[in-house]
Amino acid sequence: EVQVAESGGGLIQPGGSLRLSCAASGFSVRDNYMSWVRQAPGKGLEWVSLMYTGGSTYYADSVKGRFMMSRVSSKNTLFLQMDSLRADDTAVYYCARGDDRGVKAFDTWGQGTVVTVIS
Amino acid sequence: SYVLTQAPSVSVAPGQTGRITCGGSDIGSSGVHWYQQRPGQAPVLVVYADGDRPSGIPERFSGSNSGNTATLTITKVEAGDEADYYCQVWDSSSDYPVVFGGGTKLTVL
Numbered sequence: 001e002v003q004v005a006e007s008g009g010g011l012i013q014p015g016g017s018l019r020l021s022c023a024a025s026g027f028s029v030r031d032n033y034m035s036w037v038r039q040a041p042g043k044g045l046e047w048v049s050l051m052y053t054g055g056s057t058y059y060a061d062s063v064k065g066r067f068m069m070s071r072v073s074s075k076n077t078l079f080l081q082m083d084s085l086r087a088d089d090t091a092v093y094y095c096a097r098g099d100d101r102g103v104k105a106f107d108t109w110g111q112g113t114v115v116t117v118i119s
Numbered sequence: 120s121y122v123l124t125q126a127p128s129v130s131v132a133p134g135q136t137g138r139i140t141c142g143g144s145d146i147g148s149s150g151v152h153w154y155q156q157r158p159g160q161a162p163v164l165v166v167y168a169d170g171d172r173p174s175g176i177p178e179r180f181s182g183s184n185s186g187n188t189a190t191l192t193i194t195k196v197e198a199g200d201e202a203d204y205y206c207q208v209w210d211s212s213s214d215y216p217v218v219f220g221g222g223t224k225l226t227v228l
Contacts, residue, residue, distance in 0.1 A: 035217055037162075045154070045162065045205050047217040058214055094161060104209035104216075105152035105167040112161055 002026035002108050004078075004095045009113030016085050020113055022078035022095030030073050033098035035106060036080050038091035038115075048093070049080065063089075085117045121210045123220035130226045131196045139223045141189040141206030149208045151189040153182060156222075157202045165204075166191060193225070201227045 008020040022034070036048040049069040050058045057069050068081045078095060093113050096106035124142040131137035141151060151169050154162040164173050166182040169189065179194045193200055206220040 037217075037219075044203075044222040045156075045219045047215070047219060050217055058216055060215060096162075099164075099167065101167070103150050103152070103168040103171075104211075105150075105164055105207070106154075106162075107164050107167075107173060109161040109163070 002097065004097055004108055004110040006093060006095045006110040006113040009093065009115045011116045011118060012085055014086055014117055014119050016117075017081070017083045018085065018115060020080040020082065020093055020095075020115075022080075022110060024076045024078065024097070027097070028073070029071050029076055029078050032100065034071070034078050035096045035098070036069065036078075037094045037096055037106075037109075038089075039094070039112075040088070040091040043091075046091070051078070082115070085115075087117050087119075089115060090117050091115060120213055120215045121208065121218045123206055123208065123218055125204075125206060125220040125223045127221070128224045128226060130228055131193075132228045133196055133198065135196055137193045137196050137200070137225055139191040139193075139204050139206075139225065141191070141220050142187055143189075143208065144187060146187055146189050146208065147185045149184075149210075151182065151184045152207045153180075153191045154205045154207065155200075155202045156205065162205065196225075196227055198227050201225055 035050045066084045095110045097108040099107040153166040155165045156162045169184040170182040203222045
């Protein structure tokens with residue numbers, strides 16, 4: 001069964017750093033494009049970052065220069081390094097797998113990990 | 120960057136048909152995907168590529184896309200369909216390729 005599971009969230013002060021993990025099972029993170037999507041309390045879905053199979057990455061303006069997405073194929077795990085955290089980064093962070101059909105949809109989502117930035 | 124516009128809320132009586140729209144410039148030229156998010160849960164893909172359904176999604180869910188508007192249609196609405204629904208497109212020419220609409224809250228009366 002194809003699954004992803006996020007971890008690493010928590011309470012952090014402004015200016016701090018966190019590293020989120022997304023452990024994949026049932027597929028290889030090298031073979032699918034992957035994204036991080038976040039949802040602030042009471043708000044809608046916000047795309048954060050994307051990694052293509054070739055390893056190229058893209059970021060939303062709101063996190064560019066502060067967040068970095070990476071993967072470790074041997075662990076079949078995706079990471080999101082978050083630095084210089086701000087209060088408006090507070091959100092549930094979801095890891096999402098790109099579909100196999102090539103239609104650019106996200107067919108598998110994790111349950112999310114909560115990041116709270118508070119002084 | 121590309122913008123998708125959704126109405127904040129839609130209400131529908133049980134057994135009736137609910138329609139949720141997603142507006143965007145020439146959106147009919149793009150493949151549109153729809154996600155359902157029930158309270159406290161992760162999003163679930165319910166329609167992809169305008170009108171196809173992943174396995175396990177009821178036939179009551181369908182989609183269409185033309186011109187500047189894409190539509191998610193839910194027939195014979197049930198209480199369990201009450202959720203937030205988000206449209207999404209892929210803007211391949213952009214440095215911000217993944218675009219979500221603001222979401223529509225479907226309330227079952």
